Amino acid sequence: MTEVTSGIEDAMSQVRDGWSTTATGGADQGTVRRANLxxxxxxxxxxxxRSRARLAADLGLNKATVSSLVTELRERGLVREGSAERGAVGRPGTIVEVDGAGAYGVGAEINVNHVSTRAVDLTGAVVSERRTSVDTRGLExxxxxxxxxxxxxxxxADLAALGTAPVSAVVGVAGLVDRDRGNVAVAANLGWQGVDLAGLLRAKLGDPDYLLEVDxxxxxxxxxxxxxxxxxxxxILVIHGEVGIGGGIVADGRPFPGRRGYAGxxxxxxVDPGGAVCGCGRTGCWETVIGLSHLIDxxxxxxxxxxxxxxxxxxxxxxxxxRRAAAGDERTLAALSEVGRWIGTGAAVLTNVLNPGMIVLSGYLGEIGEWIxxxxxxxxxxxxxxPDAGGTRIALSALGFSAAVHGAAAVAIDHVYDDPTLVPRVVPTLEVMS
Structure with a gap:
């Protein structure tokens, strides 16, 4: 099962850890059950x-356990059973698959020039997208x-039209975020400091019963x-550029937020001690030489x-x-060349420290990637x-300015994969004949 091991080895480890701590009284059967689900x-x-039998074989669990887990996931509306398994030896099993309509997550983003939202189902399919241009720097x-x-x-309202509501919502903002508190410590390009964003959102949304997070x-x-x-x-490292420049670290397939969520x-x-003053108040930040404002200048x-x-x-x-670059405009090409060199300079610093397999240029940097x-x-x-740049490669994002809201929606729905019990269990009732 080489095609799935990289994604589920961590979950297998959590299951084993759960059983281990149960033996010493550190975890209960409910914890292990959630990990197995x-x-x-x-x-x-x-x-x-796959069929239940194939799942049991792939995961190294006994068939009775997997059958019970699949039944519970079905009762929570997260999986469904359909056609018979093809190519099976003996009596064919019934195929089990993720039911997209079983749960929904909402991602949202606050940036310097826009706010946006995106809702996805359990398979990641998009069911709603909205965006409004707004100069957030001019507003409280x-x-x-x-x-x-x-x-x-x-x-x-789009979800309500489908007869459902989100399990969770994740809001991204361009700034330093204390994830545990939902507090924006500093957002230089927005002009924010010490903003209780999670508290504001909960109050204005009427204290919703779904999970609400800020990142x-x-x-x-x-x-x-x-x-x-x-x-x-x-x-991988992701360098995300709009008016400001941010980044993200993914280590061994998992996001690395740092101690309080401030990493990246x-x-x-x-990078340029004698350079321009940054929006954060300091001089010579990488943002001052690769941000979109500098390229425009x-x-x-x-x-x-x-x-x-x-x-x-x-x-x-x-x-x-x-368009100007494609037309061969010399001023534009020179500007892109300078920004590209500064990006490479900073990328080399990051590579010497972290040696990622890939650095992805995201946001506006991905949009101009072919020129730089x-x-x-x-x-x-x-x-x-x-040698060979430590094996680090440069890649261009295809998500443009919507990368953050894509990720927010992905994190929102991933909460269900972390804990399927977030979705209520509905057990069919039998009618009693009089």
Whole structure:
């Protein structure tokens, strides 16, 4: 079962750990049951539909245990049984598969120029997407949350039309986030400091009964790039660029948020001590030389250049830069080349420290990737001590400016895979004949 082992080995380990601690009184049977339910559900997502007998063989559990687990998952609406297994020896078993309509998760994002939402079902299929352009820097935190709540209410209405509600919602924001408290410690580009974002959201949403979490947008963008079961994506760094620059770390297939969730603030690595003042108040941060604002300053030809127009959103500005590059505009190509070299310089620092298998350029950096890739790779090779850049490769995200909300939705629905008991169990009742 090589195609599924990378995704479920950790869950198997948790099951074994649960049994071990049970023996010493540290965990109860409910904990082990939840771990086993998670193990089966994740195996079906990552390894595909199979019979109960095949699941038992793949997971190393006895058939009676797997049969009981599948029955409970079915009663919770998370799996369904369908056709007979093909190619089976003897009596064919019934195929078990994930039921997409069994649970839904909602992702949301607050960024400098927009708020957005995305709802997905248990298979990751998108059932609702909403986005509104808004200059969040010109608003108080309370006003920004009002804009996001408007979108969230529309998304919740979309789910209500399907006869359901979310199990969890995860909100990404461009700043330092204390994940345990849902507090935004610092969001330099938003002008926020010490904002209780989770508290504001809960109050404005009427204290919802589903899980509600807040996380850093770049960490969530990293989750969106870490494809489950893909060995090439088990150790990656994601550099996510919009107005500011953030990052995310995925180690051995799992996001690494750091002690309090502050890991990945790559944009504030010091690279140019004599350079420009950053939005955070310090001088020479990486963000000042690779952020979109700096690229626009380099590429724009005068104050009246359309790239400086407040009427164009970020996506339109990046599209215009790409159009000029494709037309061979020398000023634009020179600007892209300079930014690419700075990206490579910082990427080399990160590679010397962490040696990831891949560095993914996300957000606007992914959108301009074809114009800067050569410079990035050249600086990476020159700046990394290990031969062949330590085996680190550069990849371009295909998610554009929506990477963070993609990741937020993925984290929201993954809570169900972590703990399937979040979804209520519905046991069919038998009618009593009088």
């Amino acid at each position: 998670s193990l089966v559900l994740r195996s079906l997502r990552e390894g595909g539909a 935190p309370d006003e920004v949350v009002d804009r996001l709540v408007e979108l969230l209410q529309g998304t919740l 850093n947008e770049a960490n969530l963008a990293a989750v969106a790039e870490a494809t489950p079961g893909d060995p090439e994506r088990r150790d 603030e790559f944009g504030h690595i010091l 380099l590429a724009a030809d005068g104050d009246d250049d359309p790239l400086r127009s407040p009427l164009l959103d970020l996506e339109a500005k990046v599209e215009e830069i790409s 890739r050569d410079e990035v790779e050249a600086e990476l090779a020159a700046g990394v001590l290990a």
